């Protein structure tokens with residue numbers, strides 16, 4: 001495994017600090033994501049998992065610390081900066097505009113314009129192209145039951161919404177895909193689809209950060225598990241060397257891990 | 265210890281408020297279908313009310329009301345409010361409100377007039393200065409809302425007072441007379457120019473209002489900017505996370521609203537002939553009324569600019585219809601009040617589709 005540990009991480013966080021008033025959501029937290037891996041992030045509610053990935057995706061600007069991508073320090077000022085760098089995120093809140101259509105939501109901020117005069121001068125959107133793309137991506141996810149690609153997102157069920165958000169990230173992520181509890185509202189069948197999609201994305205060589213409270217899912221997919229506790233990285237474990245109850249015990253503080261970083 | 269894991273799982277699962285995926289289409293009753301149709305096309309309600317009120321007054325008043333002349337008179341009477349309400353719609357779609365619209369319109373008209381008459385600037389250039397003034401004040405509103413994160417109500421309440429006071433101070437409360445404008449700077453009255461088609465009388469201002477509504481309807485529906493305006497009004501955090509430049513969108517909306525109000529100021533000179541710093545005092549309330557009756561949600565993100573146009577026309581139809589019927593003008597206000605409350609009730613009902 002030595003050659004693995006010598007690999008350079010693709011995305012890192014060093015000493016990240018984020019305070020919300022008197023709450024310290026991130027307390028000098030480190031983070032590494034290696035090329036081509038699925039890294040699970042687990043931790044109790046309020047441990048700071050979402051804040052951590054937001055600091056990596058430009059949604060939160062950390063008070064201290066630095067983020068690097070491909071070895072270069074980056075200073076994302078907005079989620080758009082991170083998206084342009086190829087980092088695509090499904091936020092826990094899903095970040096969709098309820099009154100707008102599925103297509104509008106999938107292309108929010110990167111709309112396609114018609115070719116020629118109508119696109120260039122009238123700035124007209126290329127609806128047919130966007131609709132076709134959106135339909136294809138939802139079909140990939142097995143969300144065929146969505147009848148109308150132009151229905152408002154608020155008329156979808158919680159699970160369908162989550163499916164659309166995941167499809168959006170998978171379609172556009174080119175460097176890193178971050179999923180904050182992507183299966184939380186999904187049924188068994190739909191969760192399975194998302195898990196397959198995650199493996200599919202990895203087989204394309206794109207690494208994934210997966211936040212989940214679902215231990216069976218985490219242990220099934222993850223190459224490494226980052227255990228988050230009280231705003232810090234408690235340890236990184238290899239799922240092959242630990243049981244689920246160990247992992248739960250670490251994150252709740254019932255048990256202390258022997259080593260902080262396990263080579264994976 | 266698998267039981268531990270299981271307990272942990274249940275705890276986590278119980279915390280979830282969201283439902284597990286549910287894919288079958290459930291049946292809607294008749295009211296459900298109506299609700300759904302309104303949800304998809306929010307301008308339907310004001311359109312129905314508009315057509316109904318046209319029929320009602322047509323039956324009551326006959327050809328006195330149903331003549332090309334009377335019907336186009338309505339258009340002339342609502343043109344200023346219609347233009348300002350278009351600006352107001354944009355702002356309200358972003359979940360804001362602009363109380364300074366009337367003041368911007370009037371002050372812009374004063375700038376156009378005073379620049380021509382006091383400084384001898386060519387009137388066409390003075391018009392451009394007036395339009396630039398309106399845009400600048402709007403952009404300042406937008407900057408305060410987007411960058412300084414101040415509530416739109418407060419920002420525009422303050423701006424209303426500032427611009428109105430500046431308007432009186434700058435103009436020294438002086439009206440520029442219609443005859444002087446006609447003689448020396450006729451372009452200031454250009455929006456009032458009339459032309460007749462088979463008894464129907466149109467003004468340039470009316471044509472401008474209709475074109476403006478069409479252009480904005482197109483921009484809101486078929487351009488990325490328009491989709492961003494809705495997204496920002498719907499849920500600004502979600503819009504930001506999904507890649508919309510929320511601040512720039514807000515600033516562009518307020519600046520555009522300022523520009524449109526300045527056009528309304530120009531149209532105002534055409535309508536009344538003179539440049540009067542005391543005109544247009546009711547434009548705030550009247551524009552908000554048109555927007556609300558037009559079915560745009562004050563919570564932002566829902567409604568269409570066509571609805572606002574219909575809303576403005578409804579007010580015009582009631583005003584003229586009741587006047588021709590010889591009713592006390594107070595009846596107009598009373599009915600408008602009823603319509604406002606009804607419109608908001610319908611909006612709340614439509615929103616339940618999502619629940």
Ligand SMILES: Nc1ncnc2c1ncn2[C@@H]1O[C@H](COP(=O)(O)OP(=O)(O)OP(=O)(O)O)[C@@H](O)[C@H]1O
Pocket residue numbers: 020023024025043044045046047048049050051052092
């Ligand atoms: N916008 C905010 N304003 C104030 N406090 C916040 C904000 N976001 C997060 N926090 C606080 O930061 C801490 C970490 O929150 P975070 O959402 O990162 O937790 P989490 O690990 O994702 O939890 P969960 O499993 O419930 O999603 C919490 O104590 C939370 O109350």
Ligand SMILES: [Mg+2]
Pocket residue numbers: 049050051092180
């Ligand atoms: Mg979270």
